[in-house]
Amino acid sequence: MCGTDGQVLVIKPSNPSSVSPAPDEPTDHRPSDTIINLDHGDPTMYESYWKVVGQKYTSITIPGFQSLSYFANKKNLCWFLEPKLEEEIKRLHKIVGNAIVENRHIVVGTGSSQLILAALYALSDPLNEPNPISVVSAAPYYSSYPETTDFLQSGLFKWSGDARCFNKEGPYIEMVTYPNNPDGVIREPVVNRADGKLIHDLAYYWPQYTAITSPADHDIILFTVSKCTGHAGSRIGWALVRNENIARKMVKFIEINTIGVSKEAQLRAANILETVSLSCQRHKPRDLENFFKCSQRLMAERWKKLREVVDNNKLFNIPKFPIQFCNFTRTSPKHILVITNASDVSFRQVPLSYDQKHFDHVYES
Amino acid sequence: MCGTDGQVLVIKPSNPSSVSPAPDEPTDHRPSDTIINLDHGDPTMYESYWKVVGQKYTSITIPGFQSLSYFANKKNLCWFLEPKLEEEIKRLHKIVGNAIVENRHIVVGTGSSQLILAALYALSDPLNEPNPISVVSAAPYYSSYPETTDFLQSGLFKWSGDARCFNKEGPYIEMVTYPNNPDGVIREPVVNRADGKLIHDLAYYWPQYTAITSPADHDIILFTVSKCTGHAGSRIGWALVRNENIARKMVKFIEINTIGVSKEAQLRAANILETVSLSCQRHKPRDLENFFKCSQRLMAERWKKLREVVDNNKLFNIPKFPIQFCNFTRTSPKHILVITNASDVSFRQVPLSYDQKHFDHVYES
Numbered sequence: 001m002c003g004t005d006g007q008v009l010v011i012k013p014s015n016p017s018s019v020s021p022a023p024d025e026p027t028d029h030r031p032s033d034t035i036i037n038l039d040h041g042d043p044t045m046y047e048s049y050w051k052v053v054g055q056k057y058t059s060i061t062i063p064g065f066q067s068l069s070y071f072a073n074k075k076n077l078c079w080f081l082e083p084k085l086e087e088e089i090k091r092l093h094k095i096v097g098n099a100i101v102e103n104r105h106i107v108v109g110t111g112s113s114q115l116i117l118a119a120l121y122a123l124s125d126p127l128n129e130p131n132p133i134s135v136v137s138a139a140p141y142y143s144s145y146p147e148t149t150d151f152l153q154s155g156l157f158k159w160s161g162d163a164r165c166f167n168k169e170g171p172y173i174e175m176v177t178y179p180n181n182p183d184g185v186i187r188e189p190v191v192n193r194a195d196g197k198l199i200h201d202l203a204y205y206w207p208q209y210t211a212i213t214s215p216a217d218h219d220i221i222l223f224t225v226s227k228c229t230g231h232a233g234s235r236i237g238w239a240l241v242r243n244e245n246i247a248r249k250m251v252k253f254i255e256i257n258t259i260g261v262s263k264e265a266q267l268r269a270a271n272i273l274e275t276v277s278l279s280c281q282r283h284k285p286r287d288l289e290n291f292f293k294c295s296q297r298l299m300a301e302r303w304k305k306l307r308e309v310v311d312n313n314k315l316f317n318i319p320k321f322p323i324q325f326c327n328f329t330r331t332s333p334k335h336i337l338v339i340t341n342a343s344d345v346s347f348r349q350v351p352l353s354y355d356q357k358h359f360d361h362v363y364e365s
Numbered sequence: 366m367c368g369t370d371g372q373v374l375v376i377k378p379s380n381p382s383s384v385s386p387a388p389d390e391p392t393d394h395r396p397s398d399t400i401i402n403l404d405h406g407d408p409t410m411y412e413s414y415w416k417v418v419g420q421k422y423t424s425i426t427i428p429g430f431q432s433l434s435y436f437a438n439k440k441n442l443c444w445f446l447e448p449k450l451e452e453e454i455k456r457l458h459k460i461v462g463n464a465i466v467e468n469r470h471i472v473v474g475t476g477s478s479q480l481i482l483a484a485l486y487a488l489s490d491p492l493n494e495p496n497p498i499s500v501v502s503a504a505p506y507y508s509s510y511p512e513t514t515d516f517l518q519s520g521l522f523k524w525s526g527d528a529r530c531f532n533k534e535g536p537y538i539e540m541v542t543y544p545n546n547p548d549g550v551i552r553e554p555v556v557n558r559a560d561g562k563l564i565h566d567l568a569y570y571w572p573q574y575t576a577i578t579s580p581a582d583h584d585i586i587l588f589t590v591s592k593c594t595g596h597a598g599s600r601i602g603w604a605l606v607r608n609e610n611i612a613r614k615m616v617k618f619i620e621i622n623t624i625g626v627s628k629e630a631q632l633r634a635a636n637i638l639e640t641v642s643l644s645c646q647r648h649k650p651r652d653l654e655n656f657f658k659c660s661q662r663l664m665a666e667r668w669k670k671l672r673e674v675v676d677n678n679k680l681f682n683i684p685k686f687p688i689q690f691c692n693f694t695r696t697s698p699k700h701i702l703v704i705t706n707a708s709d710v711s712f713r714q715v716p717l718s719y720d721q722k723h724f725d726h727v728y729e730s
Contacts, residue, residue, distance in 0.1 A: 064423025
């Protein structure tokens with residue numbers, strides 16, 4: 001969840017020289033205002049926007065007799081994808097200009113977590129390798145990648161850590177992210193070998209988080225409504241897939257794993273994306289603010305507060321990013337990266353276990 | 366999907382001595398009325414009931430600002446389970462009398478497929494065995510079990526076939542079903558060793574399919590709205606779990622696999638189950654027919670037609686079941702089992718591959 005799963009950042013300004021508690025220390029009585037809980041990363045920051053927009057544009061009503069079937073469109077390669085959601089995904093990408101959708105297969109998933117596994121399965125299963133395929137990503141990477149890859153001890157794929165340290169011969173899969181969670185960097189593939197396959201996880205490639213410089217054009221690209229519109233509870237993600245056989249394999253994975261994706265969640269996501277697209281139109285309704293403009297402002301306000309804390313307590317430093325022109329907003333937003341810089345900031349792991357330090361990238365318009 | 370996934374049953378009464386076509390035979394020009402497509406098993410038979418019930422009792426409206434969060438109830442072990450769904454699951458089980466819910470943890474899943482994997486993970490991961498745990502079920506078993514178990518080539522568990530032939534030493538997991546899909550038999554565990562773990566898949570243990578003789582009381586029991594109410598498109602299943610640590614592990618699986626379960630689907634499922642419970646009340650609204658009475662009648666009508674075909678063409682035989690008293694309906698329904706009995710009935714596999722013959726069990730009140 002937001003790449004900060006399982007972590008509690010404990011800031012102890014009153015006693016900077018004290019030792020960090022052990023991860024499983026039973027008696028922790030710090031006052032709550034010294035703890036930033038990174039375990040419960042939850043993208044509810046756009047709730048205020050959706051409340052203002054109100055029921056007029058966003059409510060959906062589903063009668064009891066609707067969507068009983070497993071199938072949404074038997075003629076589609078992705079037979080459980082609601083046609084309305086497919087249409088709205090394509091429309092929004094065209095409006096924002098963040099991904100090419102022409103001649104791409106859309107595979108819907110129960111969040112992008114399921115699509116990561118579906119993509120790993122689709123890329124590794126046909127290879128018939130005797131050993132699991134290595135999966136890598138340049139550090140610092142999304143904290144869930146190792147666990148998602150390894151939790152079932154699959155014979156098809158295996159987490160192999162930092163892409164920059166990867167030197168094993170043979171096929172591999174590299175997770176590429178931009179902007180990268182947790183550090184906000186615009187990434188490119190690192191290993192760059194002919195026997196490598198790429199999965200581009202572009203969850204944050206939306207105008208409220210980064211400059212949209214060109215439409216993404218890769219073999220497998222993953223997106224999710226959790227980060228795009230804040231509807232994490234819906235568990236809807238989608239993949240744009242160039243190759244038909246890879247798309248079929250991903251569909252197969254989701255068929256075996258969950259026999260498709262909730263129709264209710266798809267119908268609602270379609271409705272939400274439709275509203276976002278409508279809000280971006282030049283001749284939009286007066287009572288519908290541009291979603292990305294609003295979400296950009298919300299993010300800026302939140303991080304302005306955090307920046308004040310950062311500036312005041314010297315526990316963090318803020319490196320500078322190159323300023324890029326965003327084709328969607330027609331502006332050049334500044335990016336801020338918050339990195340811990342003090343030994344008295346500890347990461348207490350609850351309840352998940354990761355071996356990676358976490359950061360959060362922010363955006364200021 | 367209904368245990369008949371990936372199969373087309375081809376009946377060729379005009380030429381009983383001909384050889385069945387190969388699975389991938391490219392030119393198949395049989396008239397459509399000689400093919401029963403078992404690939405697209407889809408429980409839409411209750412759609413007529415839900416249409417009659419109408420929007421008054423079943424529609425839900427979800428505004429755009431609702432359920433943005435990953436969380437449904439942070440205080441619950443299953444933090445993504447909507448409280449309303451938990452409440453309605455418990456209520457319906459108490460009304461029907463088909464499972465004990467007191468002192469059980471409820472884990473919601475994206476259909477029972479995900480819960481099968483979650484249960485396999487929860488039972489096998491803590492064992493730290495050097496080799497995958499054997500997973501078995503007495504044949505004939507649900508056609509998806511082998512693929513669901515093996516598709517990721519997990520190092521934790523491995524499909525080991527018919528429980529009656531299982532003689533390997535060490536821990537194992539047995540899938541137990543009643544009534545069993547595909548043959549309708551009320552099953553009990555077959556291997557019966559101290560180092561075995563059981564998963565009871567009771568998808569069909571509802572009054573329209575079988576007599577409810579006593580509330581199920583096992584360590585892990587799986588149910589799904591797909592079979593209970595026909596809402597397969599929602600992808601909502603649930604597990605009743607006795608042991609807290611096993612429940613936590615199942616939740617962990619779903620957290621890694623899909624970071625929870627769609628809130629929209631849960632809210633709608635809660636609404637549907639609430640309506641079913643209401644329809645079973647003695648003092649129910651006049652315009653709300655008892656769901657199980659109606660669905661029982663629908664099933665009986667459909668299978669009456671099939672029985673006529675069976676009786677006429679001699680391709681099937683119909684064994685007799687012992688008559689059991691149903692505590693819920695207060696009747697003793699007859700069960701019908703349809704089994705293929707002819708060499709000129711072939712199973713053409715499209716597009717999935719299974720090595721098992723399939724049947725379908727039926728119910729006549």
